[in-house]
Amino acid sequence: MKSTARAFKANVDRALVDTNLQQSLAMLKVGFSERRRQAVERLPEFEALRDRARDIKNHTLAHLDYYLETFETKVKGLGGHVHWAPTAEDARDIVLRLCREAGAKTVAKSKSMITEEIALNDHLEAHGIEPVETDLGEYIIQLRNEAPSHIIAPAVHLTKDQVADTFLEHHARHGFTRRLTERNDLVAEARQILRQRFQDADVGITGANFLVAETGSSMLVTNEGNADLSNTLPRMHIVIASIEKVIPTLEDAGTLLRVLARSATGQEWSSYTTFNTGPKREGDLDGPESYHVVLLDNGRSSVLGTEMQDILRCIRCGACMNHCPVYGAIGGHAYGWVYPGPLGAVLTPQLIGVEEAGNLPNASTFCGRCESVCPVRIPLPKLMRHWREREFERHLTPSTVRQGLSLWAFFARRPTLYRLATRVANAALSLFGRAEGHYRALPLAGGWTTHRDLPAPPPGGTFMAQWKARGGASR
Amino acid sequence: MSAREQMLGAIRRSLRRGELPAVSRAVVDARLREHPVNIVPRRTEGSDADRVAQFEHWAAFHHASVARVDVAGVPGAVADYLKTNNLPARVAMAPDPDLDRYDWPSAPMLEIRRGKPVDADPVAVTGAFAGIAETGTLVFASGPDHPTSLNLLPETHVVVLREADVVGPIEDVFVRLRARYGEGRMPRTVNTVTGPSRTGDIEQQLELGAHGPRRMHILLVRD
Numbered sequence: 001m002k003s004t005a006r007a008f009k010a011n012v013d014r015a016l017v018d019t020n021l022q023q024s025l026a027m028l029k030v031g032f033s034e035r036r037r038q039a040v041e042r043l044p045e046f047e048a049l050r051d052r053a054r055d056i057k058n059h060t061l062a063h064l065d066y067y068l069e070t071f072e073t074k075v076k077g078l079g080g081h082v083h084w085a086p087t088a089e090d091a092r093d094i095v096l097r098l099c100r101e102a103g104a105k106t107v108a109k110s111k112s113m114i115t116e117e118i119a120l121n122d123h124l125e126a127h128g129i130e131p132v133e134t135d136l137g138e139y140i141i142q143l144r145n146e147a148p149s150h151i152i153a154p155a156v157h158l159t160k161d162q163v164a165d166t167f168l169e170h171h172a173r174h175g176f177t178r179r180l181t182e183r184n185d186l187v188a189e190a191r192q193i194l195r196q197r198f199q200d201a202d203v204g205i206t207g208a209n210f211l212v213a214e215t216g217s218s219m220l221v222t223n224e225g226n227a228d229l230s231n232t233l234p235r236m237h238i239v240i241a242s243i244e245k246v247i248p249t250l251e252d253a254g255t256l257l258r259v260l261a262r263s264a265t266g267q268e269w270s271s272y273t274t275f276n277t278g279p280k281r282e283g284d285l286d287g288p289e290s291y292h293v294v295l296l297d298n299g300r301s302s303v304l305g306t307e308m309q310d311i312l313r314c315i316r317c318g319a320c321m322n323h324c325p326v327y328g329a330i331g332g333h334a335y336g337w338v339y340p341g342p343l344g345a346v347l348t349p350q351l352i353g354v355e356e357a358g359n360l361p362n363a364s365t366f367c368g369r370c371e372s373v374c375p376v377r378i379p380l381p382k383l384m385r386h387w388r389e390r391e392f393e394r395h396l397t398p399s400t401v402r403q404g405l406s407l408w409a410f411f412a413r414r415p416t417l418y419r420l421a422t423r424v425a426n427a428a429l430s431l432f433g434r435a436e437g438h439y440r441a442l443p444l445a446g447g448w449t450t451h452r453d454l455p456a457p458p459p460g461g462t463f464m465a466q467w468k469a470r471g472g473a474s475r
Numbered sequence: 476m477s478a479r480e481q482m483l484g485a486i487r488r489s490l491r492r493g494e495l496p497a498v499s500r501a502v503v504d505a506r507l508r509e510h511p512v513n514i515v516p517r518r519t520e521g522s523d524a525d526r527v528a529q530f531e532h533w534a535a536f537h538h539a540s541v542a543r544v545d546v547a548g549v550p551g552a553v554a555d556y557l558k559t560n561n562l563p564a565r566v567a568m569a570p571d572p573d574l575d576r577y578d579w580p581s582a583p584m585l586e587i588r589r590g591k592p593v594d595a596d597p598v599a600v601t602g603a604f605a606g607i608a609e610t611g612t613l614v615f616a617s618g619p620d621h622p623t624s625l626n627l628l629p630e631t632h633v634v635v636l637r638e639a640d641v642v643g644p645i646e647d648v649f650v651r652l653r654a655r656y657g658e659g660r661m662p663r664t665v666n667t668v669t670g671p672s673r674t675g676d677i678e679q680q681l682e683l684g685a686h687g688p689r690r691m692h693i694l695l696v697r698d
Contacts, residue, residue, distance in 0.1 A: 024678070027678060027679055028679065031679040032679070043516060043518075044516075044517070045514055045516045045517070048514050049513075049514050052513050052514050056513070062490065063495065063499075063503050064486050064490070065483045065486045065487055065490070065494070065495065066495050066500065066503055067503075068482075068483070068486075069483070070507065074659070083478075084477070084478040084479040084481075084482050085478065086478050086481050086482055086485075090478060134686070135676070136674045136676040136677070136685055137674075137676035140676070140677075153675070153676060153679065154676075155676055155677070156676075156679065158677075159678065160677055160678050163677055183677050183678070183680055183682055184682050186677060187674060187677070187682045187684065187685060188684070191684065191685060191686060194686065195594065195686075199594065213507065214507050214510060214659055215659055215660065215661045216661075217661055217665075223672070223673045223674060223675070223685070224672055224673065224674050224685035224686045224687070225627055225672040225685065225686040225687030225688075226685070226686045228623065228626070228627055228664075228666060228687070229627055229686055229687075231664070232623045232624055232627065232664070233624070243482070243486070248503075248506060248507055248510075249506070249507060249510040250510065250649040250652075251510050251511065251512050251513055251646060251649060252513065254513065254644070254645045254646055254649070255513040255514065257645070258516070265675065267669075268533065268536070268537070268609075268610045268611075268669070269537075269607075269610040269612050269667070269669045270669070271537070271668065271669050271670055271671070271672060271673055271687075272666060272667070272668055272669075272672070272687070273612075273666075273667045273669075274664060274665065274666050274667070275661055275664065275665040275667075276663070276664055277661040277662070277663060277664070277665075278663060279663070280663055281617075281618070281662065281663050283618070283619035284617060284618065284619060284622070284663055285570075285590065285591040285619065285622035285624075286591055286617075286622045286623055286624045287617065287623065287663045287664065295482070297482050297485065301482060301485035301486045301488075301489055302485065302489060303489075304486060304489035304490060305489040305490055305491060306489075
């Protein structure tokens with residue numbers, strides 16, 4: 001996927017005035033986060049499970065080579081194949097080669113962020129193979145030629161009416177020419193069309209939520225059942241997963257699944273949680289004849305052992321974006337690449353470079369809600385701060401910000417001058433409408449006041465003046 | 476250098492070590508072999524009857540319907556369910572010998588075909604490897620006696636689950652899988668299914684029957 005992360009500010013300006021998007025985002029704020037809260041309330045062990053989930057992932061990362069080799073040995077023992085892909089390009093080439101070996105014309109795909117990361121669909125299409133997205137949300141945005149705006153709810157930015165228009169436009173060639181208005185009719189029509197596409201597909205491509213080293217199983221979690229149709233009906237099943245998806249045992253999967261479903265959608269358990277282990281066995285009446293797992297690195301091994309390593313614990317539940325005030329205001333597309341929200345703000349600079357994505361770790365209020373809901377306790381604000389520091393060190397920060405910071409540093413090193421200057425500034429602020437409790441416009445702060453009012457500081461002088469008045473440090 | 480060596484080498488360089496030293500290897504080998512149980516929610520504790528009641532609660536919570544029957548009542552309960560819901564009595568049934576213990580001819584209106592389903596089959600009837608009380612989840616293990624497509628293609632899935640196969644948490648399913656298939660072994664597919672298929676992809680509103688079954692009916696059988 002081509003990044004537009006560099007144009008983040010322009011993306012944001014568009015998003016804030018997009019009424020359909022704002023309508024959809026309003027639903028997001030009350031939907032996922034409220035359902036998560038209720039699910040957590042129903043399970044007293046939830047916080048302890050988060051700790052254990054974090055520990056399992058840390059243990060795995062410290063022994064990543066061992067668990068990947070163990071997983072590989074298991075898969076091979078079952079007659080499956082494991083392919084190692086250091087880069088996105090390697091992974092694309094492997095998948096294309098396998099599809100060609102299978103003589104594939106169409107491929108049924110189950111929603112996978114990894115395939116977005118490596119832009120697999122474009123690659124297959126360019127070589128004459130049609131990828132068909134089968135997750136309903138992913139199918140809708142494929143028809144609209146859009147990117148997902150959320151990692152678990154790819155079409156969350158769209159309203160029902162937009163979906164109805166999209167189906168009307170694209171389903172006519174399947175003989176469906178009536179514009180539908182009810183959600184269940186839209187779902188039923190997509191089901192009918194996609195059922196045929198499943199039957200026709202030569203290859204099924206899925207991601208994986210976890211790879212279990214103990215058994216060589218790849219695991220998938222869906223609510224629709226589309227991943228299971230993708231790995232059962234076509235004659236070849238290709239799993240593509242990044243290296244940090246491996247975990248040790250089935251018991252570890254049990255713990256991670258308990259926090260995953262609740263953090264993602266507020267469900268106790270996803271409707272379909274499936275363990276796939278190798279190709280069809282002797283006597284089986286269905287299942288793929290061949291089974292391949294592509295292990296993708298794409299920069300992850302270089303994150304190990306650094307201060308950014310914690311991000312490799314991520315299990316892609318989406319809770320951080322569901323609870324992020326910035327994501328809630330601008331949606332996923334503004335982030336400009338595959339992974340939006342706090343997760344994207346940390347991962348995107350790592351995967352495509354801080355030069356390209358330096359805006360993203362700055363798009364945070366550091367309110368900390370993302371960290372407070374993360375099922376594997378990733379310190380997302382801390383990791384964003386690391387990126388801000390690296391950006392500053394590498395002189396990538398905009399000159400206005402750098403000059404502003406230099407100016408502040410000049411005063412900060414001279415306390416008497418600082419106090420004087422802040423007193424003057426504080427007095428000046430009262431000229432711009434402190435009486436109303438907020439400012440509608442403020443010189444040098446247009447970036448803030450264009451879209452919202454700035455709360456005014458309470459009367460009574462600067463912090464230092466009030467501190468002194470209350471007895472200061474002597475109290 | 477192969478891609479494999481390149482990736483493993485990069486991981487080891489980042490971890491600032493070579494291959495795992497023998498001592499550490501023995502520790503992780505043991506962890507894999509012993510697969511220690513992590514934290515199991517206390518809600519799964521209780522008597523056999525509590526467990527079955529809990530399964531029923533959570534299955535209904537996830538929009539499955541549940542009926543309790545005895546062995547003799549199973550065929551009639553399937554026929555009644557289909558009739559009540561205005562569904563055709565044409566059934567694709569798993570070729571699972573465990574289902575032979577029910578007297579299907581006692582419900583002569585059922586038209587039964589054993590084997591994997593075709594797309595047009597409206598109803599699937601299968602057994603289940605286990606039921607998980609913690610979440611009301613059914614566990615289906617693939618094999619010659621249970622094609623996976625039966626769990627997915629028909630719009631209605633009727634599941635015959637013996638009360639004795641209702642376990643507390645998923646960890647108890649792992650114990651049973653290892654007992655049946657061997658340590659570290661699994662059938663081609665283990666589906667854990669909780670209620671009918673669903674989607675929230677249009678405006679985050681729940682719709683049932685996205686790709687898999689629209690209806691799931693569970694017959695809990697007293698032995």
